[in-house]
Amino acid sequence: MSDTAAHRLLLVHAHPDDESIGQGATMAKYVAEGRGVTLVTCTAGEMGEILVPELEHLAADKEDGLGAHRKGELAAAMAELGVTDHRFLGGFGTYRDSGMKWHEDGHAVAADEVHENAFWHADLTEAANHLVTVIREVRPQVLVTYDEFGGYGHPDHIQAHRVAMYAAQLAAVPSYRRDLGDAWDIAKIYWSAMSASRIREGLKRLRDAGDTTTFEGMDPDHLPPFFLRDEDITAEVDAGDYTEQKMAALTAHATQITTDGPFFALSNNEGSWIWGRELFRLVKGTPGPVGDNGWESDLFAGVPAG
Template sequence: MDKHLLLVHAHPDDESIGQGATMAKYVAEGVGVTLVTCTGGEMGEILVPEMEHMAADKDDTLADQRKIELDNAMKELGVTDHRYLGGFKRYRDSGMKWHEDGHAIPDDTIHENAFWHADLTEAANDLVAVIREVRPQVLVTYDEFGGYGHPDHIQAHRVATYAASLAAVPSYRRDLGEHHDIPKIYWGAMSESRLRAGLRLLRDAGDTTTFEGMDPDGPLPPFVTADENLSAMIDGTAYHQQKMAALAAHATQITTDGPFFALSNNVGETAWGLEFYRIAKGERGPLNEDGLETDLFAGL
């Protein structure tokens, strides 16, 4: 079996944060890896002062810069097949704002070409063509809330889920390729116990600013998953440095003195080298002592 993994993400940098180590690991093992990014990330916050002119309310050229950053990040991970849904700039970053309850919601003003406004079937068809071309055994995307409520993450979940269903129908849009049923679908996840342990180490070391407001013993944001709901854990600690290099490549969005690197420095390779998943379709293969798969292709 020629193994192939397909990942569907909303913006450049989401892939490196969520599954950078997994991607690097599978590439190193000879597995085909395809990344589909749904938007150009036009509405992202710019952390580099000299690039602030690229913002949406100024030159509106951030997508071009983030494309370069994504290219560089994929080189760090070894991923050679990465695409934009429907082509570069087909769908625009929808932006977001924060709800008082601490999760993201759609902004008051959204661009007419925003991904959030995309026709679901039209966007899904763009992905159906990719699915039928690369014929993955495993698809990874977000949960139904997009992790923390970002409209583009939610839309990516919807598009990926619908496209996977449509792609499997033999009589549906034959012009998009021969039908293909993806055996296993996963949602990216973050382990509650791992995050609490990491936060505890940070707070014990006197760091109160990394993931500010999060209490190791208190309530956590919606992107955190209770361990009982986890299905798989990929040990990508051997590829931890590649993941951190990919994160650093997204320079307008992630700083090396930010929370991802602070947690990594304090907790070590397991902070971001261990990546977790919830299974949404398919049967799990053999489990480890923690009741988790250690290979997303297990059982196929």
């Protein structure tokens, strides 16, 4: 990240690929505009499923080499987005992917067995201190992470939320851990958001395009509660011009994401609408000017440069 970038964004994510799915277009847009973008990834995603048959030997119950492989995928994805400052919380291998299972209600929960070094078991203050160091070094005006449910309940997403929010508080206290750098108060904090109305419309488009398997069983009229009402969303970054970079980043995460199915075929036709408009929920700070839809269009809106 450039030391001279007037605006600086910090994103805190749980696993490699989460960043490209959630804010890949926004990241590419801000890099292209000369803004600083720093990504902190909390685990290497060691427990992820493997969609590439010839790499199944890397699974956690076999060679357990998926984390190192996904580190390379993340680097390739960041190259596609133009992000040069990407780090693992506490350094690569400090925290392990906790894994998950699906609850009967349709959201993720902790797996029956969790590794002793799993991020879910991390000491909150210890993990937050790793992030405090980054915050005080980078001095971001904007932080993006998950909501308190981690989007869909994944324990590592929930823990990433806890660590990010706690670290943001600690980093702002001048007398706290002076050895970690000078205090820095992040002006605006956003949680990533998903719009219920857009999911409904998107499901209809998918079905009309012949995709009956993506989000199979999801009823557009009875969506899970982690999809938000539009009135609870506060910002939309229109980064449609960077959809191609986002898709390339998603493709780089080959063990986790396949881009040749109907879901991505649809996105190629309407990529700007589906992938290039990313939503956020302001939870700290003063909102800047809003558009006709009542949402900010820039996460840095109202934030002085410097």
